[in-house]
Amino acid sequence: MTKKETIPVLEKKTNIRWIIVSMLFFVTTINYADRATISIAAAPLQNDLGINAVTMGYVFSAFSWAYAFGQIPGGWILDKFGTKKVLFWSLFLWSFFTLLQGFVGFFNAGTAIVMLFILRFIVGLAEAPSFPGNSQVAASWFPNDERATASAIFSASAFFAIIVFNPLMSWITQSFGWEYVFIVMGAGGILIAFTWLKVIYNPKEHPRVNQAELDYIEQGGGQLDMMAKVANKKSGPNWSHIKQLLKSRMLVGVYIGQYCISTLTYFFMTWFPVYLIQERGMSILEAGFVASLPGLSGFLGGVLGGLYSDYLLKKGKSLTFARKTPIIIGMILSSSMIACNYTDVEWLVVGIMALAFFGKGFGQLGWAVMADSSPKEIGGLSGGLFNTFGNISGITTPIIIGYIIAATGSFNGALVFVGVNALVAMFSYLFIVGEIKRIELTDPAK
Numbered sequence: 430m431t432k433k434e435t436i437p438v439l440e441k442k443t444n445i446r447w448i449i450v451s452m453l454f455f456v457t458t459i460n461y462a463d464r465a466t467i468s469i470a471a472a473p474l475q476n477d478l479g480i481n482a483v484t485m486g487y488v489f490s491a492f493s494w495a496y497a498f499g500q501i502p503g504g505w506i507l508d509k510f511g512t513k514k515v516l517f518w519s520l521f522l523w524s525f526f527t528l529l530q531g532f533v534g535f536f537n538a539g540t541a542i543v544m545l546f547i548l549r550f551i552v553g554l555a556e557a558p559s560f561p562g563n564s565q566v567a568a569s570w571f572p573n574d575e576r577a578t579a580s581a582i583f584s585a586s587a588f589f590a591i592i593v594f595n596p597l598m599s600w601i602t603q604s605f606g607w608e609y610v611f612i613v614m615g616a617g618g619i620l621i622a623f624t625w626l627k628v629i630y631n632p633k634e635h636p637r638v639n640q641a642e643l644d645y646i647e648q649g650g651g652q653l654d655m656m657a658k659v660a661n662k663k664s665g666p667n668w669s670h671i672k673q674l675l676k677s678r679m680l681v682g683v684y685i686g687q688y689c690i691s692t693l694t695y696f697f698m699t700w701f702p703v704y705l706i707q708e709r710g711m712s713i714l715e716a717g718f719v720a721s722l723p724g725l726s727g728f729l730g731g732v733l734g735g736l737y738s739d740y741l742l743k744k745g746k747s748l749t750f751a752r753k754t755p756i757i758i759g760m761i762l763s764s765s766m767i768a769c770n771y772t773d774v775e776w777l778v779v780g781i782m783a784l785a786f787f788g789k790g791f792g793q794l795g796w797a798v799m800a801d802s803s804p805k806e807i808g809g810l811s812g813g814l815f816n817t818f819g820n821i822s823g824i825t826t827p828i829i830i831g832y833i834i835a836a837t838g839s840f841n842g843a844l845v846f847v848g849v850n851a852l853v854a855m856f857s858y859l860f861i862v863g864e865i866k867r868i869e870l871t872d873p874a875k
Contacts (some may be wrong), residue, residue: 442641446570446579452628453563453583456520459618460559461590461698462598463527464492466614467549468702469598470607478538486831487698488542489547492556493823497620499557500820501671504813505567507558512656512809513629516562521622523555528615531608560796561812567810568800569632572649574742577752580797581735587694588731588790590788591724595702599716610822631656652805670807670870674814677868679802682861684818686756687795690853691819692762694848695826697723697786700840708840709775719779726783730790735760737796749865752798756858759792763851770841789851795819804870812870 467474467489475485507515533541563583571579598610630636632643632653644742647653674680701723705716716870741751766785769778795815803811826847833842 437492440639440641443637443639445635445638445642446500446575446632446646449566449570449629450579450582452625453566453579454586454589456516456625457559457563457583457586458590458593459520459621460523460556460616461525461587462594463464463552463618464556464597464612465590465698466527466530466598466610467492467545468496468699469595469602470610471699471703472706473602473607474752478541480542482834483831484542486828488546488549489831490824491546492553493695493820493827495550495553495757496557497553497817497820497824500561500813500817501552501558501810502813504561504807504809504816507562507809507813508807511631512562512565512569513626513631515558516629517622517625519555519558519562520625521619523552523559524615524618524622526551526555527618529616531611532875534608538614540562555622557813557816558809560816564796564799564803564812565656565808566629567796568652568805569654570605570651571800572646572651573748574649574739574802575803576650576737577738577742577794577797578732581731581794581801582736584793585728585731585790588724588727591697592728594722595721595724596718599718600770603712614798614807622791645674652808670804670810670815673870674804674811674868678861679863679865680815682857682863683795683798683802684815685857685861686854687815687819688822689850689857690760690789690793690795691822692826692850693786693847696825696830697727697844699827700830700834700843701782704843709778722779723782724784727786727790728757730787731793732790732796735797738793738797748785748801749863750793752801752865753858753862755793756794757855759788759790760851760855760858762788764788764789764848766844769844769846779864785848792854798865799817801865804868806870827854 469740471485471489474480480488490636503515503519524844526548528547530552533544533548535541536544564580567579568581594614598614601610601613632638632646632651702716705719707710711719722788738751738755741754742748753810763785765781765788772778772781799815829846830840830843833846834840834843
């Protein structure tokens with residue numbers, strides 16, 4: 430008898446990375462819904478506490494003061510302690526302090542406004558590591574030609590939060606009072622935090638991933654160790670690395686673009702429901718449902734923008750072309766919201782806003798660019814710096830719009846302001862960014 434030769438069977442790769450990005454999407458949806466609680470509660474809250482438009486603009490901005498301030502420390506904490514653990518505590522704490530906002534009505538009006546500002550500030554600080562952490566997860570779990578899709582999925586959660594939670598939160602506000610929006614959303618986030626621990630792992634530590642999937646990710650450009658903590662990390666952020674990032678013309682252009690694109694995000698998350706109620710005469714419940722239509726468009730645009738970018742890459746286009754093209758198309762579409770100033774037809778306003786936010790979603794690929802370009806040694810810190818610039822707009826946008834409304838008595842100037850930011854983002858990617866590539870750090874001691 431002759432001994433039969435054994436033919437090795439190729440192991441079929443698992444697809445755990447898509448479960449990972451699904452969890453990112455779900456948690457980031459909660460992230461954005463918790464940010465938006467204040468915009469849903471704003472109109473009755475203003476009436477109960479006697480808050481004018483300028484003061485409301487500052488309350489809206491409280492989250493972003495802390496969120497922007499916390500980006501660099503948050504990114505460093507991610508690199509030092511690891512993505513999984515840091516994002517668990519981030520989710521738990523922002524949910525807890527969201528819940529506490531439901532109790533500010535027990536104080537007198539002046540104290541309640543101060544307490545609301547402080548609690549919103551703490552929520553912003555707690556959420557600071559979330560998107561740099563998401564970027565690390567995308568860079569760890571996905572090869573280059575799937576990364577834009579993964580990043581677009583969790584970025585599109587901003588719009589999905591509006592589709593699902595705006596109507597829900599509007600119903601809660603109208604049925605039970607604005608306080609219960611904060612209590613329900615905060616309690617839900619605390620429960621979800623513990624689910625995170627059971628689902629998210631570093632690629633090499635996941636109990637269900639196989640070697641074939643790990644090889645597929647790594648051979649495609651994935652950075653398998655980016656989520657892991659850095660054992661020899663020094664006591665604070667490396668400022669020489671930050672200086673190197675700030676000297677990159679490519680990254681400076683990306684930072685400008687992200688600031689402008691985030692202006693659209695923060696208009697939608699703060700003043701947009703108020704615009705529908707005060708400028709277009711809708712009820713709170715109507716505004717919640719109507720806002721979900723542009724939200725749905727933005728969600729579809731976000732997913733399609735990522736798919737289109739990865740499609741271009743797979744067709745042999747350069748990384749630069751594949752990332753810039755959807756961004757430029759998207760920003761042109763986003764600027765169309767200015768046309769709302771020239772019509773009083775309600776369905777047409779909603780249609781224009783839907784087109785504008787489809788464009789915003791389609792061009793929202795900044796986190797994919799970060800995953801493509803961040804130095805592998807400081808993925809968290811690099812993402813934190815990027816998000817600092819993006820979320821400075823979270824400070825400026827609500828305040829600037831508040832002053833525009835107070836000075837003019839309408840939202841016309843606000844829509845022009847937001848639309849022009851979309852065009853500036855397009856300009857930055859066209860003429861400043863240049864080639865998109867991974868940054869290589871240099872050792873200043875050498």
